[in-house]
Amino acid sequence: MTRHVATGRETRKALGAYYTPPGLVQAALAHLPWPRGPIADLACGDGAWLEAAARRWPGAALEGVDIDPEAVAAAQTRLGGLATIQAGDGARVRGPFACVIGNPPWGAGRVGNVRRGIESASAFVDAAVGSLAPGGRLCLLLPAAWLEVAAHAAARRRLAAAAAIERLEHLGDVFAGVHAPAALLIARREPDAAARAAQVVETPHGPVPQAQLLADPDCVLNARLDPTERALVDKLEAERERLAGRVRFILGVVTGDNRRALDGEGRERTDAGEPIVTGTDVAPMRIAPPSRRLVMPLEHVQQAAARATYARDKVVYRFVSSHPVAAVDRAGRLTLNSANAFAADDPEIDLDFVAAWLNSSTVRWVHRARHAMPRVLRSHLERLPLPSATPAARRAIAAAALDGDATRRDTLVMDAYRLDGDERRLVSRWPRS
Numbered sequence: 001m002t003r004h005v006a007t008g009r010e011t012r013k014a015l016g017a018y019y020t021p022p023g024l025v026q027a028a029l030a031h032l033p034w035p036r037g038p039i040a041d042l043a044c045g046d047g048a049w050l051e052a053a054a055r056r057w058p059g060a061a062l063e064g065v066d067i068d069p070e071a072v073a074a075a076q077t078r079l080g081g082l083a084t085i086q087a088g089d090g091a092r093v094r095g096p097f098a099c100v101i102g103n104p105p106w107g108a109g110r111v112g113n114v115r116r117g118i119e120s121a122s123a124f125v126d127a128a129v130g131s132l133a134p135g136g137r138l139c140l141l142l143p144a145a146w147l148e149v150a151a152h153a154a155a156r157r158r159l160a161a162a163a164a165i166e167r168l169e170h171l172g173d174v175f176a177g178v179h180a181p182a183a184l185l186i187a188r189r190e191p192d193a194a195a196r197a198a199q200v201v202e203t204p205h206g207p208v209p210q211a212q213l214l215a216d217p218d219c220v221l222n223a224r225l226d227p228t229e230r231a232l233v234d235k236l237e238a239e240r241e242r243l244a245g246r247v248r249f250i251l252g253v254v255t256g257d258n259r260r261a262l263d264g265e266g267r268e269r270t271d272a273g274e275p276i277v278t279g280t281d282v283a284p285m286r287i288a289p290p291s292r293r294l295v296m297p298l299e300h301v302q303q304a305a306a307r308a309t310y311a312r313d314k315v316v317y318r319f320v321s322s323h324p325v326a327a328v329d330r331a332g333r334l335t336l337n338s339a340n341a342f343a344a345d346d347p348e349i350d351l352d353f354v355a356a357w358l359n360s361s362t363v364r365w366v367h368r369a370r371h372a373m374p375r376v377l378r379s380h381l382e383r384l385p386l387p388s389a390t391p392a393a394r395r396a397i398a399a400a401a402l403d404g405d406a407t408r409r410d411t412l413v414m415d416a417y418r419l420d421g422d423e424r425r426l427v428s429r430w431p432r433s
């Protein structure tokens with residue numbers, strides 16, 4: 001059962017106070033060698049990690065910090081004389097420690113719906129690395145998104161510049177009743193650049209060189225692939241053609257207030273305004289008649305392109321999705337920000353082919369293999385490797401997709417990528433998440 005010292009949903013959210021299940025703490029610490037010096041939890045909550053550390057390494061010097069006085073009191077009661085617990089901001093604690101363990105707050109410190117900016121998980125990774133003695137280790141439970149999303153890329157680069165990553169593990173949803181996929185990160189502060197470069201990262205799917213992980217241009221730490229899957233991603237990536245620079249992305253309308261700006265959002269449907277395509281209207285090769293209308297003038301919304309920009313023929317794709325879902329819009333419709341779009345600047349780009357290819361099982365596979373978060377971003381699409389197919393092969397792929405023959409579409413796309421039998425079987429399965 002999840003224990004909460006911080007009472008009330010709002011307080012818990014504000015403090016990022018979702019306490020770690022005990023079994024998970026023990027499993028995490030089991031990956032660590034005996035620390036040769038003090039061990040700290042910089043956001044210790046009621047002390048579950050420190051208690052497990054005391055059991056695993058009897059006699060070790062233990063220090064805990066938490067900003068919540070109730071949590072501090074609970075940890076003091078739980079640990080008695082085994083640990084020193086203090087109230088304070090753990091992100092400001094300076095070591096040196098031999099080990100920093102714990103489950104730091106996720107996302108606390110962000111205001112309202114601001115998605116970027118200082119995010120506590122990154123602040124605590126920085127604090128952990130900064131407070132470790134050389135050779136010391138951090139063992140942190142983090143949001144799985146921390147390994148992937150652009151907002152944390154700078155923090156991942158800082159980690160990689162100072163530490164050798166020893167283990168990465170996606171754990172899925174570990175907190176009862178909360179959708180918050182977690183990941184375990186174990187890293188050693190490593191001042192020797194050659195040792196960092198030579199580091200091999202353990203993952204549940206086999207070892208992977210740290211240098212290979214860091215070769216990702218966005219420094220995504222992808223620990224979800226086994227060697228066969230990684231080899232297939234590399235094979236697909238070897239295709240040279242990309243959408244980048246050849247299409248113009250069109251961000252869907254951000255109204256700033258959907259309740260006021262749209263009908264059907266808590267207000268009566270009317271014939272006023274203009275139909276606007278939302279993410280759920282988009283299906284492979286088909287856009288349903290828009291279920292919403294924009295009743296606010298386009299000039300008054302928070303963010304939108306000029307009306308003429310939406311008027312172009314374009315591929316529209318869902319934003320919130322675990323893989324691309326795309327269709328061609330030839331009606332010049334507006335799209336809401338749950339459905340973004342791109343138009344072709346390059347006359348050689350056939351929109352029907354591109355939409356068919358985006359919906360194919362191979363693209364679905366490679367997208368899921370590379371991105372755990374259920375989002376389809378412009379940067380994801382720009383980097384997808386297009387197969388080097390002849391114009392006739394591309395027309396055949398588009399035709400199969402327009403006929404609704406997904407099996408033929410998928411086979412033709414696999415042919416274009418020259419996949420062998422094993423690779424076809426792999427692509428036909430969803431990758432593990």
Ligand SMILES: C[S@@+](CC[C@H](N)C(=O)[O-])C[C@H]1O[C@@H](n2cnc3c(N)ncnc32)[C@H](O)[C@@H]1O
Nearest residue numbers: 017018019020043044045066067068089090103
């Ligand atoms: C996700 S809980 C984890 C608690 C504990 N480590 C566990 O796993 O059971 C995060 C904790 O961070 C604390 N916290 C939030 N901001 C903090 C800060 N700036 N410094 C120290 N602790 C903080 C919260 O009070 C909460 O106890």
